[in-house]
Amino acid sequence: MNEERKQALQILKIAKGQIEAAIKMIEDDRYCIDVSNQILASQSLLKKSDLLILKQHMKHCIKESFKNNNEDEKIDEVIKLLTKMIGK
Amino acid sequence: MNEERKQALQILKIAKGQIEAAIKMIEDDRYCIDVSNQILASQSLLKKSDLLILKQHMKHCIKESFKNNNEDEKIDEVIKLLTKMIGK
Protein backbone atom coordinates (compact mmCIF):
# COMPACT_ATOMS: atom_id res chain seq x y z
CA MET A 1 0.00 0.00 0.00
CA ASN A 2 1.45 3.41 -0.95
CA GLU A 3 1.94 6.26 1.51
CA GLU A 4 -1.17 8.26 0.52
CA ARG A 5 -3.45 5.23 0.86
CA LYS A 6 -2.00 4.47 4.29
CA GLN A 7 -2.69 8.03 5.41
CA ALA A 8 -6.19 8.01 3.88
CA LEU A 9 -6.93 4.76 5.72
CA GLN A 10 -5.78 6.17 9.05
CA ILE A 11 -7.81 9.35 8.57
CA LEU A 12 -10.93 7.35 7.65
CA LYS A 13 -10.57 5.39 10.89
CA ILE A 14 -10.45 8.63 12.89
CA ALA A 15 -13.49 9.93 10.94
CA LYS A 16 -15.37 6.75 11.84
CA GLY A 17 -14.58 7.39 15.53
CA GLN A 18 -15.89 10.93 15.23
CA ILE A 19 -19.15 9.75 13.68
CA GLU A 20 -19.54 7.27 16.52
CA ALA A 21 -19.05 10.19 18.92
CA ALA A 22 -21.70 12.23 17.04
CA ILE A 23 -24.13 9.28 17.27
CA LYS A 24 -23.54 9.11 21.02
CA MET A 25 -24.05 12.88 21.32
CA ILE A 26 -27.49 12.64 19.69
CA GLU A 27 -28.41 9.67 21.90
CA ASP A 28 -27.34 11.70 24.94
CA ASP A 29 -29.52 14.59 23.74
CA ARG A 30 -26.60 17.02 23.46
CA TYR A 31 -26.89 20.58 22.15
CA CYS A 32 -27.54 20.81 18.36
CA ILE A 33 -24.65 23.12 17.54
CA ASP A 34 -22.20 20.81 19.34
CA VAL A 35 -23.55 17.77 17.45
CA SER A 36 -23.29 19.65 14.18
CA ASN A 37 -19.70 20.72 14.88
CA GLN A 38 -18.82 17.12 15.60
CA ILE A 39 -20.33 16.02 12.26
CA LEU A 40 -18.43 18.82 10.50
CA ALA A 41 -15.17 17.61 12.01
CA SER A 42 -15.70 14.17 10.49
CA GLN A 43 -16.65 15.71 7.13
CA SER A 44 -13.40 17.63 7.17
CA LEU A 45 -11.48 14.38 7.64
CA LEU A 46 -13.41 12.68 4.84
CA LYS A 47 -12.41 15.52 2.51
CA LYS A 48 -8.77 15.05 3.53
CA SER A 49 -8.87 11.33 2.85
CA ASP A 50 -10.62 11.98 -0.48
CA LEU A 51 -7.84 14.32 -1.53
CA LEU A 52 -5.19 11.77 -0.55
CA ILE A 53 -6.91 9.05 -2.59
CA LEU A 54 -7.12 11.45 -5.51
CA LYS A 55 -3.47 12.48 -5.18
CA GLN A 56 -2.20 8.92 -5.33
CA HIS A 57 -4.64 8.21 -8.16
CA MET A 58 -3.07 11.00 -10.16
CA LYS A 59 0.48 10.04 -9.24
CA HIS A 60 0.02 6.39 -10.13
CA CYS A 61 -3.07 5.59 -12.24
CA ILE A 62 -3.15 8.77 -14.32
CA LYS A 63 0.61 8.47 -14.87
CA GLU A 64 0.09 4.91 -16.06
CA SER A 65 -2.74 6.01 -18.38
CA PHE A 66 -0.43 8.37 -20.26
CA LYS A 67 1.82 5.40 -21.01
CA ASN A 68 -1.15 3.34 -22.18
CA ASN A 69 -2.67 6.16 -24.21
CA ASN A 70 -6.00 5.99 -22.40
CA GLU A 71 -5.45 9.23 -20.46
CA ASP A 72 -8.52 10.99 -21.90
CA GLU A 73 -10.80 8.33 -20.47
CA LYS A 74 -9.02 8.50 -17.09
CA ILE A 75 -9.14 12.31 -16.99
CA ASP A 76 -12.89 12.26 -17.76
CA GLU A 77 -13.30 9.84 -14.86
CA VAL A 78 -11.46 12.19 -12.49
CA ILE A 79 -13.43 15.24 -13.67
CA LYS A 80 -16.70 13.32 -13.17
CA LEU A 81 -15.58 12.55 -9.62
CA LEU A 82 -14.55 16.15 -8.97
CA THR A 83 -17.94 17.36 -10.19
CA LYS A 84 -19.54 15.24 -7.46
CA MET A 85 -17.01 16.45 -4.89
CA ILE A 86 -17.42 20.12 -5.63
CA GLY A 87 -21.17 20.00 -6.14
CA LYS A 88 -23.17 21.82 -8.75
CA MET B 1 -36.20 12.82 20.85
CA ASN B 2 -37.87 14.82 18.07
CA GLU B 3 -38.44 13.51 14.53
CA GLU B 4 -35.48 15.32 12.91
CA ARG B 5 -33.02 14.07 15.52
CA LYS B 6 -34.29 10.52 15.06
CA GLN B 7 -33.76 10.78 11.30
CA ALA B 8 -30.33 12.39 11.74
CA LEU B 9 -29.34 9.55 14.08
CA GLN B 10 -30.43 6.90 11.62
CA ILE B 11 -28.60 8.59 8.74
CA LEU B 12 -25.41 8.90 10.82
CA LYS B 13 -25.53 5.17 11.49
CA ILE B 14 -25.76 4.46 7.75
CA ALA B 15 -22.87 6.91 7.13
CA LYS B 16 -20.79 5.03 9.68
CA GLY B 17 -21.47 1.80 7.80
CA GLN B 18 -20.37 3.41 4.56
CA ILE B 19 -17.11 4.61 6.08
CA GLU B 20 -16.47 1.10 7.37
CA ALA B 21 -17.02 -0.10 3.79
CA ALA B 22 -14.57 2.53 2.47
CA ILE B 23 -11.97 1.39 5.03
CA LYS B 24 -12.40 -2.20 3.87
CA MET B 25 -12.10 -1.10 0.24
CA ILE B 26 -8.71 0.52 0.90
CA GLU B 27 -7.55 -2.54 2.86
CA ASP B 28 -8.60 -4.72 -0.11
CA ASP B 29 -6.65 -2.42 -2.47
CA ARG B 30 -9.70 -1.48 -4.51
CA TYR B 31 -9.66 1.04 -7.38
CA CYS B 32 -9.17 4.67 -6.24
CA ILE B 33 -12.23 6.10 -7.98
CA ASP B 34 -14.47 3.47 -6.38
CA VAL B 35 -13.03 4.22 -2.93
CA SER B 36 -13.53 7.92 -3.48
CA ASN B 37 -17.14 7.45 -4.60
CA GLN B 38 -17.77 5.42 -1.45
CA ILE B 39 -16.35 8.23 0.72
CA LEU B 40 -18.48 10.77 -1.20
CA ALA B 41 -21.60 8.73 -0.48
CA SER B 42 -20.93 8.95 3.25
CA GLN B 43 -20.19 12.69 2.98
CA SER B 44 -23.54 13.14 1.31
CA LEU B 45 -25.26 11.45 4.25
CA LEU B 46 -23.34 13.56 6.76
CA LYS B 47 -24.59 16.69 5.00
CA LYS B 48 -28.15 15.38 5.20
CA SER B 49 -27.88 14.69 8.92
CA ASP B 50 -26.29 18.12 9.44
CA LEU B 51 -29.25 19.79 7.74
CA LEU B 52 -31.71 17.81 9.86
CA ILE B 53 -29.92 18.83 13.06
CA LEU B 54 -29.95 22.43 11.87
CA LYS B 55 -33.63 22.29 10.93
CA GLN B 56 -34.72 21.09 14.35
CA HIS B 57 -32.33 23.60 15.96
CA MET B 58 -34.14 26.38 14.13
CA LYS B 59 -37.59 24.99 14.83
CA HIS B 60 -36.96 24.52 18.54
CA CYS B 61 -33.92 26.37 19.92
CA ILE B 62 -34.11 29.47 17.71
CA LYS B 63 -37.86 29.65 18.33
CA GLU B 64 -37.18 29.51 22.08
CA SER B 65 -34.51 32.20 21.78
CA PHE B 66 -37.03 34.69 20.36
CA LYS B 67 -39.12 34.18 23.49
CA ASN B 68 -36.07 34.70 25.69
CA ASN B 69 -34.80 37.70 23.73
CA ASN B 70 -31.40 36.14 23.08
CA GLU B 71 -32.09 35.47 19.39
CA ASP B 72 -29.18 37.62 18.14
CA GLU B 73 -26.70 35.48 20.01
CA LYS B 74 -28.34 32.30 18.70
CA ILE B 75 -28.44 33.56 15.12
CA ASP B 76 -24.74 34.47 15.30
CA GLU B 77 -24.06 30.94 16.50
CA VAL B 78 -25.94 29.46 13.52
CA ILE B 79 -24.19 31.76 11.03
CA LYS B 80 -20.81 30.79 12.52
CA LEU B 81 -21.74 27.14 12.00
CA LEU B 82 -22.95 27.77 8.44
CA THR B 83 -19.68 29.52 7.63
CA LYS B 84 -17.87 26.31 8.55
CA MET B 85 -20.37 24.20 6.59
CA ILE B 86 -20.20 26.24 3.41
CA GLY B 87 -16.46 26.84 3.55
CA LYS B 88 -14.66 30.03 2.74
Added chain:
Amino acid sequence: MNEERKQALQILKIAKGQIEAAIKMIEDDRYCIDVSNQILASQSLLKKSDLLILKQHMKHCIKESFKNNNEDEKIDEVIKLLTKMIGK
Protein backbone atom coordinates in the same frame (compact mmCIF):
# COMPACT_ATOMS: atom_id res chain seq x y z
CA MET C 1 -30.95 49.13 3.52
CA ASN C 2 -29.63 47.32 6.62
CA GLU C 3 -25.94 46.86 7.41
CA GLU C 4 -25.66 43.23 6.20
CA ARG C 5 -27.28 44.04 2.85
CA LYS C 6 -24.92 46.98 2.37
CA GLN C 7 -21.92 44.74 3.03
CA ALA C 8 -23.30 41.97 0.79
CA LEU C 9 -23.76 44.51 -2.00
CA GLN C 10 -20.22 45.80 -1.68
CA ILE C 11 -18.78 42.27 -1.66
CA LEU C 12 -20.82 41.33 -4.74
CA LYS C 13 -19.37 44.32 -6.57
CA ILE C 14 -15.84 43.17 -5.72
CA ALA C 15 -16.74 39.62 -6.83
CA LYS C 16 -17.96 41.00 -10.15
CA GLY C 17 -14.60 42.75 -10.61
CA GLN C 18 -12.79 39.50 -9.92
CA ILE C 19 -14.84 37.62 -12.50
CA GLU C 20 -14.04 40.34 -15.02
CA ALA C 21 -10.37 39.80 -14.19
CA ALA C 22 -10.76 36.03 -14.68
CA ILE C 23 -12.41 36.64 -18.05
CA LYS C 24 -9.48 38.83 -19.07
CA MET C 25 -7.02 36.17 -17.86
CA ILE C 26 -8.59 33.54 -20.13
CA GLU C 27 -8.62 35.97 -23.06
CA ASP C 28 -4.92 36.66 -22.41
CA ASP C 29 -4.25 32.89 -22.38
CA ARG C 30 -2.92 32.92 -18.83
CA TYR C 31 -1.87 29.79 -16.92
CA CYS C 32 -4.81 27.52 -15.90
CA ILE C 33 -4.00 27.33 -12.20
CA ASP C 34 -3.83 31.13 -11.98
CA VAL C 35 -7.20 31.47 -13.74
CA SER C 36 -8.72 28.88 -11.44
CA ASN C 37 -7.37 30.63 -8.33
CA GLN C 38 -8.92 33.87 -9.57
CA ILE C 39 -12.30 32.15 -10.02
CA LEU C 40 -11.98 30.62 -6.54
CA ALA C 41 -11.37 34.05 -5.05
CA SER C 42 -14.66 35.31 -6.49
CA GLN C 43 -16.47 32.17 -5.27
CA SER C 44 -15.18 32.86 -1.80
CA LEU C 45 -16.67 36.36 -1.94
CA LEU C 46 -19.99 35.03 -3.21
CA LYS C 47 -20.15 32.69 -0.22
CA LYS C 48 -19.48 35.63 2.09
CA SER C 49 -22.25 37.71 0.56
CA ASP C 50 -24.60 34.70 0.70
CA LEU C 51 -23.94 34.34 4.42
CA LEU C 52 -24.58 38.04 5.00
CA ILE C 53 -27.89 37.86 3.13
CA LEU C 54 -28.81 34.82 5.17
CA LYS C 55 -27.81 36.45 8.44
CA GLN C 56 -30.00 39.48 7.89
CA HIS C 57 -32.80 37.19 6.66
CA MET C 58 -32.70 35.37 9.97
CA LYS C 59 -32.40 38.54 12.03
CA HIS C 60 -35.30 40.26 10.30
CA CYS C 61 -37.57 37.97 8.25
CA ILE C 62 -37.36 34.87 10.45
CA LYS C 63 -37.84 37.03 13.53
CA GLU C 64 -40.94 38.53 11.92
CA SER C 65 -42.26 35.07 11.03
CA PHE C 66 -42.28 34.03 14.69
CA LYS C 67 -44.54 36.97 15.42
CA ASN C 68 -46.82 36.02 12.52
CA ASN C 69 -46.82 32.32 13.37
CA ASN C 70 -45.58 31.29 9.93
CA GLU C 71 -42.10 30.37 11.14
CA ASP C 72 -42.32 26.72 10.02
CA GLU C 73 -42.84 27.79 6.43
CA LYS C 74 -39.94 30.28 6.65
CA ILE C 75 -37.61 27.75 8.28
CA ASP C 76 -38.39 25.20 5.55
CA GLU C 77 -37.52 27.88 3.00
CA VAL C 78 -34.16 28.52 4.67
CA ILE C 79 -33.36 24.80 4.93
CA LYS C 80 -34.21 24.34 1.25
CA LEU C 81 -31.78 27.17 0.43
CA LEU C 82 -29.08 25.70 2.69
CA THR C 83 -29.46 22.33 0.98
CA LYS C 84 -28.60 24.02 -2.30
CA MET C 85 -25.71 25.91 -0.68
CA ILE C 86 -24.14 22.92 0.97
CA GLY C 87 -24.73 20.53 -1.92
CA LYS C 88 -25.85 16.94 -1.68
Added chain:
Amino acid sequence: MNEERKQALQILKIAKGQIEAAIKMIEDDRYCIDVSNQILASQSLLKKSDLLILKQHMKHCIKESFKNNNEDEKIDEVIKLLTKMIGK
Protein backbone atom coordinates in the same frame (compact mmCIF):
# COMPACT_ATOMS: atom_id res chain seq x y z
CA MET D 1 -7.87 28.77 -27.48
CA ASN D 2 -8.98 25.17 -26.84
CA GLU D 3 -12.61 24.06 -26.56
CA GLU D 4 -12.75 23.88 -22.74
CA ARG D 5 -11.29 27.40 -22.34
CA LYS D 6 -13.82 28.75 -24.82
CA GLN D 7 -16.66 27.16 -22.86
CA ALA D 8 -15.23 28.34 -19.53
CA LEU D 9 -15.01 31.88 -20.91
CA GLN D 10 -18.61 31.84 -22.09
CA ILE D 11 -19.85 30.47 -18.75
CA LEU D 12 -17.87 33.14 -16.84
CA LYS D 13 -19.56 35.83 -18.90
CA ILE D 14 -22.99 34.44 -18.02
CA ALA D 15 -21.94 34.26 -14.34
CA LYS D 16 -20.92 37.91 -14.48
CA GLY D 17 -24.39 38.76 -15.81
CA GLN D 18 -25.99 36.87 -12.96
CA ILE D 19 -23.93 38.72 -10.37
CA GLU D 20 -24.97 42.00 -11.95
CA ALA D 21 -28.57 40.81 -11.61
CA ALA D 22 -27.99 39.94 -7.94
CA ILE D 23 -26.50 43.41 -7.34
CA LYS D 24 -29.60 44.97 -8.89
CA MET D 25 -31.86 42.76 -6.78
CA ILE D 26 -30.24 44.01 -3.57
CA GLU D 27 -30.44 47.63 -4.77
CA ASP D 28 -34.16 47.05 -5.52
CA ASP D 29 -34.62 45.64 -2.00
CA ARG D 30 -35.79 42.26 -3.24
CA TYR D 31 -36.61 39.31 -0.97
CA CYS D 32 -33.52 37.72 0.66
CA ILE D 33 -34.18 34.15 -0.45
CA ASP D 34 -34.53 35.29 -4.08
CA VAL D 35 -31.26 37.24 -3.88
CA SER D 36 -29.52 34.25 -2.36
CA ASN D 37 -30.83 31.91 -5.05
CA GLN D 38 -29.52 34.31 -7.67
CA ILE D 39 -26.07 34.31 -6.05
CA LEU D 40 -26.17 30.49 -5.86
CA ALA D 41 -26.92 30.30 -9.59
CA SER D 42 -23.76 32.27 -10.36
CA GLN D 43 -21.72 30.13 -7.94
CA SER D 44 -22.91 27.07 -9.79
CA LEU D 45 -21.63 28.52 -13.06
CA LEU D 46 -18.28 29.42 -11.50
CA LYS D 47 -17.89 25.80 -10.39
CA LYS D 48 -18.63 24.65 -13.92
CA SER D 49 -16.04 26.98 -15.42
CA ASP D 50 -13.53 25.91 -12.75
CA LEU D 51 -13.99 22.28 -13.72
CA LEU D 52 -13.56 23.10 -17.41
CA ILE D 53 -10.32 24.95 -16.72
CA LEU D 54 -9.14 22.02 -14.63
CA LYS D 55 -10.10 19.49 -17.29
CA GLN D 56 -8.12 21.21 -20.00
CA HIS D 57 -5.25 21.71 -17.55
CA MET D 58 -5.12 17.96 -17.02
CA LYS D 59 -5.51 17.15 -20.70
CA HIS D 60 -2.79 19.54 -21.80
CA CYS D 61 -0.47 20.76 -19.03
CA ILE D 62 -0.41 17.60 -16.92
CA LYS D 63 0.07 15.54 -20.08
CA GLU D 64 3.00 17.76 -21.00
CA SER D 65 4.47 17.43 -17.50
CA PHE D 66 4.72 13.64 -17.85
CA LYS D 67 6.87 14.18 -20.94
CA ASN D 68 9.06 16.67 -19.07
CA ASN D 69 9.29 14.53 -15.94
CA ASN D 70 7.97 17.28 -13.69
CA GLU D 71 4.57 15.62 -13.15
CA ASP D 72 4.94 15.35 -9.36
CA GLU D 73 5.27 19.11 -9.07
CA LYS D 74 2.26 19.64 -11.38
CA ILE D 75 0.13 17.09 -9.50
CA ASP D 76 0.96 18.76 -6.18
CA GLU D 77 -0.16 22.05 -7.72
CA VAL D 78 -3.50 20.54 -8.79
CA ILE D 79 -4.08 18.93 -5.40
CA LYS D 80 -3.34 22.24 -3.68
CA LEU D 81 -5.95 23.86 -5.92
CA LEU D 82 -8.48 21.09 -5.26
CA THR D 83 -7.98 21.51 -1.52
CA LYS D 84 -9.08 25.12 -1.89
CA MET D 85 -12.00 24.13 -4.14
CA ILE D 86 -13.32 21.42 -1.87
CA GLY D 87 -12.74 23.32 1.34
CA LYS D 88 -11.43 21.90 4.59
